[in-house]
Amino acid sequence: MATYTPSTPIDHIGHGHKPPMPPAGGGDDGRGGDGANSGAPNYGARLRRARLGLICGLATVCMVFISLTSARIVRRGLPTFDGASNSYVRDWGRVDLPWLLLAINTAVLLVSSVTMEFARRQAAREAALAPVKSIPGVSLGDERSFPWLGITVFLGISFLAGQWLAWGELHARGFFVDTNPNSSFVFLLTIAHAVHLCGGVIALLWAASASLLRKPVEARRIVVDITAWYWHFMAVLWVYVFALLGFAR
Amino acid sequence: MATPASVHAHAPQGFIRRYIFSLDHKVIGLQYFFLALTAVFVGMFLSLLMRIHLIWPTAVLPLIGTIQPETYLSLLTMHGTIMVFFVLTTAPQGGFGNYFLPIQIGAPDMAFPVLNMLSFWTTFVGFVVIICAFFVTGGAPLHGWTGYAPLSALPSAGPGEQLGADLWITSIAIFCIASLMGALNFLTTTLDMRAKGMTLMRMPLTVWSWFITAILGLLAFGVLLSAGILLLMDRNLGTSFYVPLVVVNGVVLGHKGGSPLLWQHLFWFFGHPEVYIAILPGMGVTSQILSTFSRKPIFGYRAMVYAMLSIGFLGFMVWGHHMFMSGMSPYSAFAFSILTMCIGVPSAIKTFNWLGTMYKGRIRFQTPMLYAIGFVSLFVSGGLSGPFLAQPVLDIQLHDTYFVVGHFHLIMGVAAIFGIFAATYYWFPKMFGRMMNETLGKLHFFITLAGTYAIFMPMHYLGMAGQTRRYSQFTEVAYQTKLIPLQTFMTYAAFVTIAAQFIFVINLFWSMFKGPKASDNPWEATTLEWTTATPPPHDNFGGVTPVVNHGPYEYGVPGAARDYVMQTDPATAATH
Ligand code: HEM
Numbered sequence: 151m152a153t154y155t156p157s158t159p160i161d162h163i164g165h166g167h168k169p170p171m172p173p174a175g176g177g178d179d180g181r182g183g184d185g186a187n188s189g190a191p192n193y194g195a196r197l198r199r200a201r202l203g204l205i206c207g208l209a210t211v212c213m214v215f216i217s218l219t220s221a222r223i224v225r226r227g228l229p230t231f232d233g234a235s236n237s238y239v240r241d242w243g244r245v246d247l248p249w250l251l252l253a254i255n256t257a258v259l260l261v262s263s264v265t266m267e268f269a270r271r272q273a274a275r276e277a278a279l280a281p282v283k284s285i286p287g288v289s290l291g292d293e294r295s296f297p298w299l300g301i302t303v304f305l306g307i308s309f310l311a312g313q314w315l316a317w318g319e320l321h322a323r324g325f326f327v328d329t330n331p332n333s334s335f336v337f338l339l340t341i342a343h344a345v346h347l348c349g350g351v352i353a354l355l356w357a358a359s360a361s362l363l364r365k366p367v368e369a370r371r372i373v374v375d376i377t378a379w380y381w382h383f384m385a386v387l388w389v390y391v392f393a394l395l396g397f398a399r
Numbered sequence: 400m401a402t403p404a405s406v407h408a409h410a411p412q413g414f415i416r417r418y419i420f421s422l423d424h425k426v427i428g429l430q431y432f433f434l435a436l437t438a439v440f441v442g443m444f445l446s447l448l449m450r451i452h453l454i455w456p457t458a459v460l461p462l463i464g465t466i467q468p469e470t471y472l473s474l475l476t477m478h479g480t481i482m483v484f485f486v487l488t489t490a491p492q493g494g495f496g497n498y499f500l501p502i503q504i505g506a507p508d509m510a511f512p513v514l515n516m517l518s519f520w521t522t523f524v525g526f527v528v529i530i531c532a533f534f535v536t537g538g539a540p541l542h543g544w545t546g547y548a549p550l551s552a553l554p555s556a557g558p559g560e561q562l563g564a565d566l567w568i569t570s571i572a573i574f575c576i577a578s579l580m581g582a583l584n585f586l587t588t589t590l591d592m593r594a595k596g597m598t599l600m601r602m603p604l605t606v607w608s609w610f611i612t613a614i615l616g617l618l619a620f621g622v623l624l625s626a627g628i629l630l631l632m633d634r635n636l637g638t639s640f641y642v643p644l645v646v647v648n649g650v651v652l653g654h655k656g657g658s659p660l661l662w663q664h665l666f667w668f669f670g671h672p673e674v675y676i677a678i679l680p681g682m683g684v685t686s687q688i689l690s691t692f693s694r695k696p697i698f699g700y701r702a703m704v705y706a707m708l709s710i711g712f713l714g715f716m717v718w719g720h721h722m723f724m725s726g727m728s729p730y731s732a733f734a735f736s737i738l739t740m741c742i743g744v745p746s747a748i749k750t751f752n753w754l755g756t757m758y759k760g761r762i763r764f765q766t767p768m769l770y771a772i773g774f775v776s777l778f779v780s781g782g783l784s785g786p787f788l789a790q791p792v793l794d795i796q797l798h799d800t801y802f803v804v805g806h807f808h809l810i811m812g813v814a815a816i817f818g819i820f821a822a823t824y825y826w827f828p829k830m831f832g833r834m835m836n837e838t839l840g841k842l843h844f845f846i847t848l849a850g851t852y853a854i855f856m857p858m859h860y861l862g863m864a865g866q867t868r869r870y871s872q873f874t875e876v877a878y879q880t881k882l883i884p885l886q887t888f889m890t891y892a893a894f895v896t897i898a899a900q901f902i903f904v905i906n907l908f909w910s911m912f913k914g915p916k917a918s919d920n921p922w923e924a925t926t927l928e929w930t931t932a933t934p935p936p937h938d939n940f941g942g943v944t945p946v947v948n949h950g951p952y953e954y955g956v957p958g959a960a961r962d963y964v965m966q967t968d969p970a971t972a973a974t975h
Pocket residue numbers: 545674675677678720721739740742743746782784785786787788789790794797798799803806807810811815
C-alpha cells in the first residue's frame with residue numbers, strides 16, 4: 151500500500167520547535183507505512199490492525215482451552231476414596247459419545263471452513279475491484295453470484311444444531327453434566343466451543359447484513375476476513391476437542 | 400483513500416456520546432479512574448470496619464450494629480476483591496493506561512475505540528454486580544479474595560455462600576472479560592499505532608509497563624475465567640471439579656472426588672501474574688517520574704525493559720509458592736521456591752536502577768516525586784519479605800499469618816497505591832488543565848507514608864509471633880491476646896491514614912475547578928503527552944501527527960539549549 155495520508159499540520163500545539171512534518175503515519179519498522187496514524191487509517195492498515203487484535207483474542211481463547219484441558223487431565227487422574235471397598239478408586243467414569251453424529255458435525259464444520267475461505271477470497275476480490283467498478287461504464291460481470299457467505303452461515307448453524315442433537319442424544323443415553331466427571335467435561339468443552347462458534351456466526355450475520363445495508367465494501371471485507379481466520383481456528387479447535395474427548399477417554 | 404485528519408478532530412456532540420458512551424480513550428480513562436476512586440473508598444470503608452471489629456469486637460456501631468464474625472469474613476472478602484480487581488487492576492491500567500498510552504506513542508486513539516468503551520462498561524457492570532452481593536439474602540461471601548474451594552463451592556457452607564457467592568464469581572467473570580478486551584486493545588495499539596520514529600526502544604517505560612501488563616492480562620484472565628466457570632458449575636449444576644465428598648451440618652452432599660487443589664492451581668496461575676498486573680504500571684510511572692524530577696536519564700533503560708519482561712515471564716512460573724502448605728511434593732516446592740527467588744533478581748535490578756537514576760540528580764521534591772520515592776521505599780520493604788516467604792521451611796511457620804498480610808499490603812496494597820497517587824499528581828495537570836496544591840499534596844504524602852508503615856510494618860511481627868490471618872477475634876485465643884495492644888495501635892494508625900485520604904480527595908476536586916492553570920509542560924518532561932495542548936484535543940495532537948526523534952529520557956544532555964530534549968525535538972548531531 152503505497153498511499154499515505156496527507157495531514158494538515160496545525161502549527162504550534164504546546165511547545166514550539168517542531169520539525170518540518172514528513173508524511174504522516176508509520177511505525178518504526180516499516181509496518182505502519184500506510185497512514186496507520188491518521189484519524190481514518192486506510193483499508194490495509196485497518197485490516198492489519200484487526201488481524202493483530204484477532205491474534206490477541208485467539209491467544210486468550212487458547213488459554214481458556216488450555217486451562218480447561220489441564221483441569222481435565224488433573225481431574226481424570228485423581229483418586230477418590232471409596233468407602234465400600236475401603237480403597238482409592240478412580241471415579242472418572244465413562245461416556246458413550248454419539249460417534250456418528252459427532253463425525254457428521256465435524257465434517258460439516260470442516261466443509262464450512264472451506265466455504266468460509268472461498269467467501270474470504272471473494273470479499274477480498276470485491277474490495278480490490280471496488281475502485282474499478284465505481285468508474286461509470288465499467289462492468290466486470292456479476293461477481294457476487296455465488297453466496298459463499300450464506301452457505302457458511304448455513305453450515306455453521308447446522309453444526310450448532312448438530313451439537314444440540316448430540317447433547318440431546320447424550321441425555322437420552324443417560325449422560326448429564328453431573329453424571330460423572332468425564333461427562334461434565336464432555337458438556338463443558340463442547341458447550342464452550344459452541345459458544346465461541348456462536349460468536350463467529352453472529353459476526354458473519356453482521357457481515358451479510360452489511361452487504362445488504364450497502365456498507366462500504368472494505369468494512370465488510372475486514373469483518374469477513376477476521377471472521378474467516380477465527381472460523382478456521384474454531385474448526386481446528388473443534389478437531390482438538392473432539393480428539394481429546396474421543397482418544398483421551 | 401484516507402480522509403484528512405482534521406475532519407476527525409471534532410469531538411462528538413451531545414452529553415451522552417461525549418461523557419457516558421464516549422469512544423475517546425481519554426474520557427474512558429477518566430471513567431476508569433473515577434470508578435476506581437469510588438471502589439477504593441468502598442474498600443477503605445470496609446477495612447475500617449474490620450479494624451474496628453478486631454479490637455472492639457462487641458462495639459455497637461451506628462446503623463450497622465455489632466459486627467458478627469461471619470460479617471467480618473464478608474468484609475474481608477469484599478475488601479480484598481474490590482481492592483485487587485476494581486482498584487489495583489482498574490486505575491493503573493484502565494485509567495492511566497487508557498488515557499496516556501495512545502498519547503505517549505503518538506496515536507490519535509486506541510486501536511479499537513468501541514471495544515474500549517465496551518470494556519469500561521463491562522467493568523462497571525462487574526462492579527455493580529459485586530456490590531449487589533452485599534444486599535442479597537445471606538450477604539456477601541466469606542471465602543476471601545482467593546475464593547478457596549470447597550467453601551466457595553458449597554452454597555450450604557455459610558450465610559454468604561448462597562447467592563452472594565454466585566454474584567461474586569459472576570462479577571469476577573465479567574471483570575475477566577472486560578480485562579481481556581482491554582488487554583487486546585492495549586497490545587494492538589502499542590504494536591500497530593506508534594508514531595513515526597517511536598521505536599520500541601524509544602517508548603517511555605510507562606508504555607512498556609502497560610504493554611507487558613496487557614500481555615500478562617491476556618494470558619492470565621482467561622485462566623481465571625475458566626476456573627470461575629468450573630466453580631459456578633460445581634455450585635449450580637452438581638458437578639465435582641473442586642468438591643470432594645463433603646459433609647455440611649451432618650448432611651452428605653452429592654459431590655464426590657473433586658480436588659480443592661485444582662482450584663488453587665488455577666487460581667494462583669492467574670493470581671501471581673495478577674499481582675504483577677497491579678504493580679508493573681506503578682513501576683513504569685515511578686521510572687518516568689524519577690527520571691523527570693531528577694533531571695537525569697533513567698539509569699539503564701534497556702535493563703529496565705528486560706527486567707520488566709523477565710518479571711512478567713517468571714511471574715507465570717511461580718504460582719506454587721502460594722501452595723507450599725497444600726501438601727505439594729517437596730520437589731515441586733523446591734522448584735517453585737528457586738523460581739520465586741529468581742524474581743528477586745530483576746526486582747533488584749529495577750531498584751538499583753531507580754537509586755542510580757536519583758544519584759547525583761538535581762532532584763525536585765515535588766509531590767509526584769515524593770510518591771515515586773515512596774513507591775521505591777515500599778517496594779523494597781514489602782519485597783524483602785518475599786524471599787523469606789519463598790522458602791518452604793519458613794513458609795510453614797509464616798503461611799496464613801499476618802506476616803503474609805504485611806508482605807502483600809506493603810508491596811501490593813500500598814506500593815501500587817503509591818504508584819497510582821504518583822500518577823495522579825504527575826498527570827493531573829495534563830488531564831484537567833490545572834495544578835494540584837503542593838502543600839496539601841505533601842501533607843497527604845507524609846501522613847500516608849508514615850501511616851501505612853505504622854499499619855503494615857507491625858503485621859510482620861504479629862505474624863512471626865504466630866498471629867493467624869483471617870480470624871475475626873483474638874480475644875478468645877490465649878496466646879494471641881498478648882498481641883492485642885499492637886493491633887490497637889494499628890487500628891489507630893488506620894484512623895489517621897484514612898482521614899488523610901480526604902486531604903487527597905479535597906485537593907483533587909478543589910484543584911479540578913479552582914487550581915492554578917497549568918502550562919502545557921509544567922514538569923519540563925520530555926514525552927509526547929507534554930507536547931500537546933492541556934488538556935489534549937479530541938484527536939490528541941490537533942490534526943498533527945507527531946514525529947519522534949529522541950529517546951524518552953533525554954535530560955541534562957550536554958550541548959542542548961535546555962536541560963531536556965523533548966521526544967519530538969529535531970534530531971541533532973549531538974543525539975541520535
Ligand atoms: C521478590 C519478590 C516476591 C517474592 C519472592 C514473593 C513471595 C511470596 C510468597 C512466597 C507468598 C506466599 C506466602 C504465603 O501465602 O504463605 C506471597 C504472597 C503474596 N504476595 Fe508476594 N512475593 C514477591 C513480590 C510480590 C509482589 C511484587 C506483589 C504484588 C504486587 C506480591 C503480592 C503478594 C500477595 C497479594 C500475596 C498473598 C496472597 C494471599 O494469600 O492472599 N508479592 N509472596
